[in-house]
Amino acid sequence: MATMREVAERAGVSIATVSFVLNGTKPVSPATRARIEAAMAELGYRRNVVARALARRRTNILAMVYPALDHRIGSAAAEFFTSAADAARTLDYHLVLWPVGSDGADLRELVGQGLADGVVLTEVQLHDPRLAILQETSTPFTLIGRTAEPGGLSYVDIDFDATVDLALQHLHDQGHRDIALISGDPRFEDYGPYVRTEAAYLRLAKDPLVVPSANTPASGKAAASRLPDHITAVLVLNEYAALGAASTRTVLPLLMTPETAALSTTPLTYLRTPAAELGRLATQALIQQLQGAPTPTPHLLPATLQERP
Amino acid sequence: MATMREVAERAGVSIATVSFVLNGTKPVSPATRARIEAAMAELGYRRNVVARALARRRTNILAMVYPALDHRIGSAAAEFFTSAADAARTLDYHLVLWPVGSDGADLRELVGQGLADGVVLTEVQLHDPRLAILQETSTPFTLIGRTAEPGGLSYVDIDFDATVDLALQHLHDQGHRDIALISGDPRFEDYGPYVRTEAAYLRLAKDPLVVPSANTPASGKAAASRLPDHITAVLVLNEYAALGAASTRTVLPLLMTPETAALSTTPLTYLRTPAAELGRLATQALIQQLQGAPTPTPHLLPATLQERP
Incomplete structure (x- = not known):
């Protein structure tokens, strides 16, 4: 396997610059980055999974944020989670559950660690302090639910x-x-x-x-x-x-x-309740965003009548 | 803030060697590692959180593994999760939930990414294929429940x-x-x-x-x-x-x-059911392990009588 030194020589840059690209610790010009990535590709340089995740800030992990300490996980939340995890798996992602308080405490720290590529936010309040944290940290996200003024956001909700x-x-x-x-x-x-x-x-x-x-x-x-x-x-x-x-x-x-x-x-x-559909649609919308698609059209789904057996 | 180059000069090693220590990509002798770490300390070199987590393989994140696609998250599972997350927070850890199948599919990939320091395994089967994966990958773990032969394992369970x-x-x-x-x-x-x-x-x-x-x-x-x-x-x-x-x-x-x-x-x-106590004790036992304590004594707790109101 090629070393970082060989990549640096091939790209005509210092090892430190290669390291900046790998670790995302300093900005590197797009042209230099492209040269380094080309050198890595030519030499077959393979970073280990975590180093790669770190460099690209991609882990293929999605986090569903649920305020489990404020709201007990009920049957609808269980459906959100199960269907979202299943949809993520189908698209080669893992979805995990983060128990973050409604006030957003802990959320900044978790997204700041770069351990998830994006977030599905649940139990959305009309004025939700967690949104500002996701926006400030440039974290891709989709809501299950919506704020008072959800225009421009990616969300799915009940009609x-x-x-x-x-x-x-x-x-x-x-x-x-x-x-x-x-x-x-x-x-x-x-x-x-x-x-x-x-x-x-x-x-x-x-x-x-x-x-x-x-x-x-x-x-x-x-x-x-x-x-x-x-x-x-x-x-x-x-x-x-x-x-x-x-x-x-x-x-x-x-x-x-x-x-x-x-x-x-x-x-x-x-x-x-269309909980399973909402969990699936939210996950798909988030992954579309991560893959560079424009913010998807929001989905509003009604509940459906189930006549007694 | 000091650069990687300054750390390398101070320690008398190449930048590549500093990078190996930071990224854990190649083994570095204990003496060299100590010299580099001393240089970092003297210069006040601070890695970003993910780089640090990567190097130390520590994220301060614990994962509760629950087979959410096989078993709906019921009220006892919700109690495990909530109490475990709460106990983790008290000890400066974050606990997240991973929906991993009972057969262990996905578990190897998630632990292999090094994104959690340890695992609380739930819905333990008497002969549980997930244990071998945790043992092979040297992942610290505690069980809620126990296998047929749990001697030597860290577990908490109902009596x-x-x-x-x-x-x-x-x-x-x-x-x-x-x-x-x-x-x-x-x-x-x-x-x-x-x-x-x-x-x-x-x-x-x-x-x-x-x-x-x-x-x-x-x-x-x-x-x-x-x-x-x-x-x-x-x-x-x-x-x-x-x-x-x-x-x-x-x-x-x-x-x-x-x-x-x-x-x-x-x-x-x-x-x-003593679900909340078990969630708390399992998390505490896992954190003790991570902090280098020997495998804790297992806890067996009985359910407690609640007389009708």
Whole structure:
């Protein structure tokens, strides 16, 4: 195998300059870089994997950033991760999960180490401090979810308008006219899915009525019990809340996984969250970016109706 | 900041030799390495973080290996990950999650890239092909779970004997004498928790009766319905199976998380899986290894009784 010295001689540069290109420690002019890379190619100089990753800042590793210490990994997050990892593997990447807080602590350090080529950001807030860190460090990224003003960003998200429309239409077809919404925990006022679902419901529903709930069966059940008697059906945003509400009311969960539906004691009709599709599309969009494609068109996907078995 | 050339001059070696030390690309004698490192220290030469990680083969990143494509990330896995990430952070490490198949495909490539200092291996099988890969690549590791012959390995695991003993004792105190076990899916015959729980039950129970079940409420309910009438109480290994069985029988789940217990329609007494403690202890044991301590004493922890509220 050729040595660095031979590469330097062939390219007519110092060993230090070859090292700068290999290690990315100092800027080298494009012409010199090209000469060195040509010399390496001609001599068959092969850097070891880590040295190569270091030089190119490429590891073929993608990181899904999930705030695991703030939000328990639930069934939708598990679907994001599994489908994203599977999509990455198909395209010769590895996807790993980084537990980074919602405030972005740790994120700067992890991306600064250059250990991933790009990031899939999850649990996106409307005003998300993690975006500035990714932009400042020039880290390629795709969002699952979106900020308040996502124009120009690469993202995939649920189409909340279409999902709520589909849900209300389904209940209307079943004869329901007075339909409430059990929404998310109002403390998460910066969380897109809660804000966008509620906005869509308030725009589309006749005589809207919204009750907040945490994402537990007990909280969902309590929320359902607070509804007035003329309400005949309820949309429920959070899937574990929906399990509790379902014991007392006609409910239609808006974003449920099949695994959670299987936990219901009575068979449920529900809207299936497109989590697996979003994980896959986000990974593909990120890899397209890494391969030099322009920022891909965002995808918005509605949940799909799953009739009770 | 000092340059590589100045370091080379000060140490009386070529720039290439400095580069070998920095990049780990060629062996350098301990004496020469010491001279170069002394020169770097005197001149205040600071490598960038990745170069340093590369040279020392240290990234301060730990990887939890979880077969996310084979096993959905359930509530216990989420607890392992969250508590391990938290424990790592306390000790100035980052813990990330690698979705590697049970057969070890991808594991060799990920550890070969030197991107993590050590591995916490989860969902350990009695005969686990991933161990050979970690041993061949000299990767420090700790198991959550253990193989059939774990002597000499660093591991933490549930104390299945003590857990089953506690469960049987509790039901006996409640007056039950005929106690069955709803065990795991018999296809997972190499999975320690199933094998060890069943062995403990068969040894400790009077007139034992075992029925297998997949980890879903429907399967647990079906398994409970197959039990003869003289059985008055049932131990259930899998937590989602326990939710289904609980609708028809007196059950005592053996390894449940509080989040899953909260999904039960009736309040449950259950044995709480020590998942958070195991995640923390495994991470601490791995970091001790990385810091040069001898292989730590394995920890075996029983589940703890949580009386219904």
